[in-house]
Amino acid sequence: MINILFPNVSGRAFSVLLRHRDVFKKMLKTQLIPPFLDPLFYLLGMGYGLGAMIRDIEGYSYVEFIAPALVASAMMTAPSYECGIGGYVRLYYQKTWDAMIATPLSIEDVVTGEILYGISRALLQTTAILIVIVLFGLVKSPLAIFVPFVCVLGGAMFGSIALSYISRIPNINYIDYYFTLVMTPMFIFAGTFFPVTQLPEWAQKAAFFMPLYHVVLVTRSFVTGDIHPDLWQSIVWIIIVGAFFFGLSLRLIRSRVMH
């Protein structure tokens, strides 16, 4: 069954992850500070600055409302950068994937390794943000320990979507479309900085189809301890859509790489 959904994937995918880890270690110096600064700016600027002029949302101050959304957004951005831009560069420019698939690695192992790395980066990023918001007293519930699990599911989903996308584009400039037409709207409208109930009826319905909407809903439930009635529905949504795109990315990348 697993073999039919996700063909040719093996444990060797971890050797790809280790390669990315080694490269990441070299960049560690530049990668250590920004993950903490980024959320800090958002919290200070939007949360406390802008938030001071905004009335409470669903019983939460504005900064309390957006803090979980910052965590959730990182589950989208980190894998999108790594699997989208990084993956594209390794596939088309550096030919790193070509070298890999001349070994016993299958192309599916390589794709899986990229997704594992996307998840890892998402975990690092969300952990950094969690630390920051804990320090600001914005984590209200011990359920927050489940956030890393959400991150694994969400990271896998967003990594798979990004890889599916790059498998079809004619050149690297098309990645801009992905960021502006796919990621930015989600970042703004998926219940991140204001509740989707502010949107017109049709847009609220459309939000259901935004992956980030569900990731934000689940993350917010765990960070605030205020369990949303749709929690289970959203978790199942993420798993099904994530599995779908994972299987899709395996097939699309194979058809792009192997002739």
Add this chain to the structure above:
Amino acid sequence: MSAIIVGEKLTKKYNRLVAVDSVDFSIEEGELFGFLGPNGAGKTTIMKMIYCFVYVTSGKLTVKGIDVMENPRKVKELLGVVPQEDNIDPDLTTYENLITYSRYYGIPKKVAQRRAGELLELFSLDMKNTTPVEHLSGGMKRRLILARGLINDPQVLILDEPTTGLDPQARHLVWQKLRELKRRGITILLTTHYMDEASYLCDRLVMIDHGEFIAEGAPGKLVSQIPGKMVVELQEIDEALFEKIEPIVGGNTYERYGDSVYIFTDQPKPIIEELSELNLPRVIERYTDLEDLFLKLTGRSLRE
């Protein structure tokens, strides 16, 4: 001896383009087998089918009895690959490249570290252990890819133009190593555009043009197909000069290309003596070689 790589009616099409056209071959265990041919002949495509990088369109291809289309992972475990295009990992150092690559094969860390050290020494790269690969020269990169191709102690080594871009020292080093590997019983497949390299190294070779084999056999046997053991090459021959030369060379097989005339003969001395009266600008006498056969078979025109 038994066949280790067998292709039967092996065909590769890229969309409509037929890159390899129903070729049959059988490479023996421990053999050093060459693929020669002009640009675009289909050499790399055959190699890529063997290391499961492109699909076989039709026909059959097996390595140690394993079908490349059925079990690519198993096949690739047996192979060491040196691709034509440099694809070492630019984000890593020389040494890290080998260690990282060894993990793709699932080689235990200790073994990998030992082999990486040995291989870097073997290819005189041990001084460059911690050098980011961007800082290596073209020839050093090529040597690193050769070292990488040996990290899994392969039974078959696939070398797609391994010596392109190497200086004479490095080329001779590689030749030495290849013969050493051959002595150890490793089967080696080689493509090259250097005919001297092919005659020097290969037990057998095939010449390919437009995806088809046009000659095959041991290099010595192939060269003997050319009429005449020697070539007399005359350079800077214009029409006027050629008219004077023609009666002298007429009885032999000869060929004109550009401003050169090539005369194939077993007895060059009398021809050269007769020609000496004409005071030709350049007369070169040499043995016929694989390159003469290659050019005879594939023509002298450039491939697009």
